Amino acid sequence: MLYREAGQFKTSYGADQSIFPIRQDRIALLLFGLVAVFAVPAFASNYFLETIFVPFLVFALAAIGLNILTGYCGQLSLGTGGFMACGAFFSYKLAIAFPELHVVIVFLLAGLGTAGVGVLFGLPSLRIKGFYLAVATLAAQFFLVWMFNKFGWWTNYSPSGVISAPPRDVLPGFAVTGSSGDPAIKYLFLLVFVTLLALVAKNLVRSRIGRSWMAIRDMDIAAEIIGIRPLWAKLSAFAVSSFYIGIAGALWAFVYTGSVEALAFQIDRSFQVLFMVIIGGLGSILGSFLGAAFIVLLPILLNSAPAALGLPIKVETVSHLEFMIFGGLIIFFLIVEPHGLARLWQIAKEKLRLWPFPY
Amino acid sequence: MNAATTRFGIWMLSVPLAIAVIGLGLQGLAAADSSLFFTWGYFLEVLIAGLLQGVLYSLVALGFVLIFKASGIFNFAQGSMVLFAALTMVGFIEMGLHWTLAFVVAAAVMVVVAVVVEKVVLRPLVNQPHIILFMATIGIFYFLDGFGQTLWGSDVKVLDIGIPKDPLFILDGIFEGGILVNAFDLVAALVGAALVAALAVFFQYTRIGRALRAVADDHQAALSVGIPLKTIWAIVWSVAGIVALVAGIMWGSKAGVQFSLALIALKALPVLILGGFTSIPGAIVGGLIIGAGEQVAEVFLGPLVGGAIQDWFAYMLALVFLLFRPQGLFGERIIERI
Numbered sequence: 001m002l003y004r005e006a007g008q009f010k011t012s013y014g015a016d017q018s019i020f021p022i023r024q025d026r027i028a029l030l031l032f033g034l035v036a037v038f039a040v041p042a043f044a045s046n047y048f049l050e051t052i053f054v055p056f057l058v059f060a061l062a063a064i065g066l067n068i069l070t071g072y073c074g075q076l077s078l079g080t081g082g083f084m085a086c087g088a089f090f091s092y093k094l095a096i097a098f099p100e101l102h103v104v105i106v107f108l109l110a111g112l113g114t115a116g117v118g119v120l121f122g123l124p125s126l127r128i129k130g131f132y133l134a135v136a137t138l139a140a141q142f143f144l145v146w147m148f149n150k151f152g153w154w155t156n157y158s159p160s161g162v163i164s165a166p167p168r169d170v171l172p173g174f175a176v177t178g179s180s181g182d183p184a185i186k187y188l189f190l191l192v193f194v195t196l197l198a199l200v201a202k203n204l205v206r207s208r209i210g211r212s213w214m215a216i217r218d219m220d221i222a223a224e225i226i227g228i229r230p231l232w233a234k235l236s237a238f239a240v241s242s243f244y245i246g247i248a249g250a251l252w253a254f255v256y257t258g259s260v261e262a263l264a265f266q267i268d269r270s271f272q273v274l275f276m277v278i279i280g281g282l283g284s285i286l287g288s289f290l291g292a293a294f295i296v297l298l299p300i301l302l303n304s305a306p307a308a309l310g311l312p313i314k315v316e317t318v319s320h321l322e323f324m325i326f327g328g329l330i331i332f333f334l335i336v337e338p339h340g341l342a343r344l345w346q347i348a349k350e351k352l353r354l355w356p357f358p359y
Numbered sequence: 360m361n362a363a364t365t366r367f368g369i370w371m372l373s374v375p376l377a378i379a380v381i382g383l384g385l386q387g388l389a390a391a392d393s394s395l396f397f398t399w400g401y402f403l404e405v406l407i408a409g410l411l412q413g414v415l416y417s418l419v420a421l422g423f424v425l426i427f428k429a430s431g432i433f434n435f436a437q438g439s440m441v442l443f444a445a446l447t448m449v450g451f452i453e454m455g456l457h458w459t460l461a462f463v464v465a466a467a468v469m470v471v472v473a474v475v476v477e478k479v480v481l482r483p484l485v486n487q488p489h490i491i492l493f494m495a496t497i498g499i500f501y502f503l504d505g506f507g508q509t510l511w512g513s514d515v516k517v518l519d520i521g522i523p524k525d526p527l528f529i530l531d532g533i534f535e536g537g538i539l540v541n542a543f544d545l546v547a548a549l550v551g552a553a554l555v556a557a558l559a560v561f562f563q564y565t566r567i568g569r570a571l572r573a574v575a576d577d578h579q580a581a582l583s584v585g586i587p588l589k590t591i592w593a594i595v596w597s598v599a600g601i602v603a604l605v606a607g608i609m610w611g612s613k614a615g616v617q618f619s620l621a622l623i624a625l626k627a628l629p630v631l632i633l634g635g636f637t638s639i640p641g642a643i644v645g646g647l648i649i650g651a652g653e654q655v656a657e658v659f660l661g662p663l664v665g666g667a668i669q670d671w672f673a674y675m676l677a678l679v680f681l682l683f684r685p686q687g688l689f690g691e692r693i694i695e696r697i
Contacts, residue, residue: 076490076493124678124681124682127681127682127685128681128685130489131433131489131493131636132632132636132681132685135628135629135631135632135674135677136632136674136677136678136681138625138628138629138674139671139674139675139677139678142670142671142674143671143674143675145670146667146668146670146671150664150667267625271497274494274497275494275497278491278494282490316513317509320504320505320506320508320509320513321505321509322505323501323502323504323505323508324501324502324505324506324509325505326498326501326502326505327497327498327499327500327501327502327503327504327505328498328502329498330494330495330497330498330501331479331480331495331498331499331502334484334487334491334494334495334498335480335483335484335495338484338487338488338491
């Protein structure tokens with residue numbers, strides 16, 4: 001009833017091209033934003049902020065990165081963990097070498113560095129595709145983690161191989177990195193930063209370059225015939241995707257955990273992000289957020305469910321059951337809706353437009 | 360002389376040549392850099408150890424190839440099938456069954472798993488894009504991992520079916536001290552060879568094998584001559600499950616049955632790239648190359664960069680290889696411009 005677009009006329013090209021063309025959507029988004037900025041830090045405890053909201057935002061950024069590559073450009077990648085490690089260690093070295101550099105600039109530069117690495121490992125995509133490419137990206141995953149683990153230079157010769165984020169302020173007096181930061185400040189910083197980057201990504205995929213990615217994904221030969229250069233399209237997708245994933249890795253090390261070792265970015269991390277993209281929806285920015293929320297929340301729910309139900313289950317068994325339920329849910333989701341949560345949301349919106357009438 | 364024998368001749372010539380060239384190159388490197396160590400006897404020893412290790416990679420890769428050929432599905436769960444099969448077998452042995460009986464029971468369990476996978480996962484996902492099926496097999500991977508460990512516990516288990524593990528020394532007339540070969544690896548190689556031979560006979564001479572080859576060639580043509588695709592898929596997954604069981608027994612008695620078995624599946628991926636996704640001989644040769652290559656690289660080149668290059672060497676080898684021959688050594692050439 002409330003969700004009607006009748007009577008909303010678009011009188012300019014700008015209005016026609018807007019991301020949220022329907023007024024109700026804009027109002028809902030505004031309310032959502034207000035809740036996210038004011039209500040969440042006010043009511044959520046530090047524990048919730050640190051274990052749910054902060055990792056959710058970091059993962060959402062990584063998922064956006066992978067979604068650009070896999071969802072929009074159709075290049076399957078299993079190297080996400082390696083690229084996140086790149087971002088984490090690049091930003092660490094930068095932050096240590098240039099202490100006066102602002103932390104946001106450090107993150108962006110680390111992202112740029114990761115983009116370079118991504119292009120390098122994206123080169124095989126010019127010759128191969130599909131599963132062959134997926135295995136090729138595994139090379140990036142294993143090589144990068146090995147490199148950061150093996151060479152002491154990356155960790156400034158820390159004996160344990162763990163890097164600790166140096167304390168940095170985003171604005172004078174507002175520390176966001178490591179243990180010195182207040183969770184609410186961290187959360188707000190991430191919220192703004194990730195939202196801005198997501199907005200950039202949304203506009204990127206709607207623009208000429210995003211359309212060329214999608215053309216390559218849908219049919220590379222046809223794309224080439226209509227004048228899209230596969231080399232540029234694929235390598236730019238690798239670059240932009242790695243840029244986002246690198247920043248996510250930097251945020252992981254600096255804002256979320258505070259101290260991190262290369263082994264935190266093992267292949268499991270790659271799969272985790274891939275699951276977010278698949279469950280959220282391939283080729284959807286909103287889906288990246290939904291998928292990240294799902295994957296972050298699910299283990300927490302699974303862990304607390306037996307205790308809440310009062311079932312005496314050993315910790316070990318719980319983690320095994322968690323694996324089983326996780327695997328089962330993935331299969332279930334793929335069978336029920338292979339296009340992910342974003343598609344479910346879209347269906348719900350379409351139903352809502354007609355409600356309460358059937359058609 | 361027909362084409363096959365010519366090709367065989369080329370292989371017989373080029374393989375020792377390649378080994379000699381690599382050996383010479385390493386000798387040159389060792390002469391230039393004092394931190395490296397090289398003797399021909401040691402080189403051969405490492406090479407043979409690597410080849411025998413490669414046989415085990417091939418065993419895992421075989422399971423991948425079988426399923427990929429028959430259904431075009433890249434079965435990521437092969438590794439967890441290896442783990443699950445080995446855990447089941449150990450579980451039954453611990454119940455007091457003789458290992459031959461336990462093998463039969465574990466094989467039966469793998470057939471049940473295959474049928475369930477076909478019914479629950481594959482059938483509803485028919486006609487979906489390959490990436491979706493690939494993701495579904497990752498789901499199976501997680502599920503089987505958790506299921507196996509919930510059933511049988513997650514401790515490292517010893518699997519001993521009486522394979523000799525004594526070191527042997529061969530060729531001690533030619534090289535000083537002889538070449539050390541592990542008897543266990545030799546047995547593993549023999550089992551691998553026997554398994555491949557059995558599979559070849561199965562595919563070549565039985566009715567089901569013919570149907571399997573028909574499905575691998577062309578799904579629709581196979582359907583149109585009345586081959587039941589779903590039954591064939593269940594059979595292929597069962598065969599892959601039994602191959603996984605054999606691989607699991609070999610790896611399990613070598614390194615103990617533990618969670619890390621599931622991860623050796625990842626090592627089978629570069630093997631597949633090298634050999635081609637659709638070729639059984641490719642899986643064998645690829646496994647041998649990867650096994651030998653990573654051992655030799657680790658021992659003779661590892662010290663240059665601080666060691667542990669085993670983790671990624673296989674992938675890098677595969678990556679470089681892909682740039683020159685994207686379809687693998689024996690894979691079907693798909694003519695496709697990218």
